[in-house]
Amino acid sequence: MGAGAISDAYLRNLTAFPDVEVLGVADLEVERAQAKARAYDVPVAGDVDTILALPEVEIVVNLTIPAAHAAVASGVLRAGKHVYGEKPLTLDPEEGDKLLAEAAARGLRVGNAPDTFLGAGLQSAKRALASGMIGTPMAATAVMQSPGPESWHPNPEFLYQRGAGPLFDIGPYYLTALIAMMGPLSKVAATARQARPHRVIGSGPKGGTSFAVEVPTHVMALIDFVGGASASSTFSFDSPANVTMIEIIGTEGTLSLPDPNTFGGPLKVRGAGDGDWRDLPLEGTTIGRGLGVLDMARALRADLPHRASGTMALHVLEAMTAIIESADRGEFRHLETTVTEPDPLPIGWDPHEATLG
DSSP: OOOSTTHHHHHHHHTTOTTOOOOEEEOSSHHHHHHHHHHTTOSEEEOHHHHHTOTTOOEEEEOSOGGGHHHHHHHHHHTTOEEEEOSSSSSSHHHHHHHHHHHHHHTOOEEESOOGGGSHHHHHHHHHHHTTTTSSEEEEEEEEEOSOGGGTOSSOGGGGSTTOHIIIIIHHHHHHHHHHHHOOEEEEEEEEEOSOSEEEOOSSTTTTOEEEOOSOSEEEEEEEETTSOEEEEEEESOOSSOEEEEEEEESSEEEEEOOTTSSSOOOEEEETTOSSOEEOOOOSOOOOTTHHHHHHHHHHHHTOOOSSBHHHHHHHHHHHHHHHHHHHHTSOEEOOOOOOOOOOOOTTOOTTSOOOO
16 A cells, blocks of 8 residues: 555565565555556556555555554455554554554554564674674664755655654664664664755655745754663764764674665674774575565464564554653653564575465
8 A cells, every 4th residue: 555656665575475465555646556567467456445445455565654554554454454554553552552453452462563574684683682782772872964965856856854853754663673682672862953844845746836834854862772772873864964873882892883874784793802894794685665564464474573563663663652752851761561572584595486385
């Protein structure tokens, strides 16, 4: 559901995985859904009700804009389907909590992006940490700085509305990666600001059009983990340069993680006595978006937990909401939700090897 720009990444992969079959594409603009269905040989295209009426559908992938995530996902659950959504889970933790409660009451599952932590880069990082390569993780630094997406995105307005901005749009990749590596968060403190009240679309049919900015565009947060480690983070659409990094400092060395908005490397380590960084080999898949949906499908058949879970997405959502509240109130904010670190994918887990028969 939702045939916008991100749908190509999902459709390209989901139509190639032997363990899932894409049955339909829906969009408010039915013609757009039809075009995507033709491009990927999907048999049905139409509106939301058309897709929900297909009895074979088990999981609906919700790629609508953030403001529609909760309503669409709830409709999917009422139709008796599992739902996997793009980030953020909903616009606020209260909505997210209600959504997970509704799913539990109906015996259904909620999955949620990002699934980049299932890629070879971050999975290899997780195994390196588990091996004790850098000792006990003590602290992390996470940075995402860019000029913002309006220079290249043809419809960037929603990325500056509630539920987006650098924190809610890009932050989930970094926070999910940190949680997958170092466990749940306990409290946050932050500052935030907005560089300018309007931005200008830089490309496409609407190039030159000005639009309003509704959210902070530069956010800095301090994060404490339940396990005792801490992190500093920056999420910004106000930088003239693109900077992406996550480093985890341990008692015996430092691990430099790949961009958490990607599925590959590089992954580097520097031991306490090393003169320079050295590359670590990657093991896993770099195929891209859709891995969380595939893992969810396989987990359903095996009656096991899926990794890109609604529970993790709710914890990330509460953390982001607490960061904004902290910036507004000038105080630490404690988190009420928690999550269990997802198990790493088994060695040799292959999206293109059929396992479901």
